[in-house]
Amino acid sequence: MLDFVKKLLFVKQMKFENGNIKILGENFILIDAKTLTELLKEAKDCKQIYLSTKKIGKSITEALKTNLKSRNIELQELMKNIFEMAGWGEIEIMKINYDAKIAFFNLKKSSISTSFGKSSYPVDHLCRGFLAGGSSAIMRKDLDCIETNCLACGDKFCRFIVAETNYLKNNFYEFYKRQVDINADTK
Ligand SMILES: [Zn+2]
Numbered sequence: 001m002l003d004f005v006k007k008l009l010f011v012k013q014m015k016f017e018n019g020n021i022k023i024l025g026e027n028f029i030l031i032d033a034k035t036l037t038e039l040l041k042e043a044k045d046c047k048q049i050y051l052s053t054k055k056i057g058k059s060i061t062e063a064l065k066t067n068l069k070s071r072n073i074e075l076q077e078l079m080k081n082i083f084e085m086a087g088w089g090e091i092e093i094m095k096i097n098y099d100a101k102i103a104f105f106n107l108k109k110s111s112i113s114t115s116f117g118k119s120s121y122p123v124d125h126l127c128r129g130f131l132a133g134g135s136s137a138i139m140r141k142d143l144d145c146i147e148t149n150c151l152a153c154g155d156k157f158c159r160f161i162v163a164e165t166n167y168l169k170n171n172f173y174e175f176y177k178r179q180v181d182i183n184a185d186t187k
Pocket residue numbers: 110113122123124147149150151152157158159
């Protein structure tokens with residue numbers, strides 16, 4: 001991780017100036033995880049948080065894709081490095097299938113889950129959004145993301161599945177309905 005930061009500083013893609021932090025041309029803010037978890041606890045609608053983060057994740061990934069002209073595998077690695085550098089946790093890409101447009105991620109030591117405390121339901125809606133948006137940009141298809149396991153629920157790590165709407169709806173209906181589309185009535 002430190003190597004990645006050193007590299008960014010060396011190529012002047014990470015700057016601290018005029019009260020701003022700029023990484024790869026985007027503004028970043030250091031924020032206590034507690035602030036975000038309090039906002040999450042207050043929010044009634046996890047879907048809206050998810051959709052907003054998905055939009056941002058998609059636009060950041062698309063901007064990086066255009067600016068860096070990276071291949072998918074490099075972009076994937078870059079997104080992982082940015083995600084971990086920003087302190088969200090240790091993300092592992094378990095499986096990715098570009099043809100089927102499906103990806104599985106495990107997130108160890110999620111900062112949000114740790115800070116959130118115990119919950120009866122997965123809480124990493126911001127990570128879900130980033131993964132959905134980032135993956136949509138990389139795989140050039142509108143994809144969604146559900147969280148099936150969560151540290152906050154007592155699981156060993158958080159697990160995310162990114163796929164097309166129909167796949168999630170057919171295979172993980174309850175998660176899909178609660179996390180992506182509360183109006184989904186039929187399997
Ligand atoms: Zn989680």
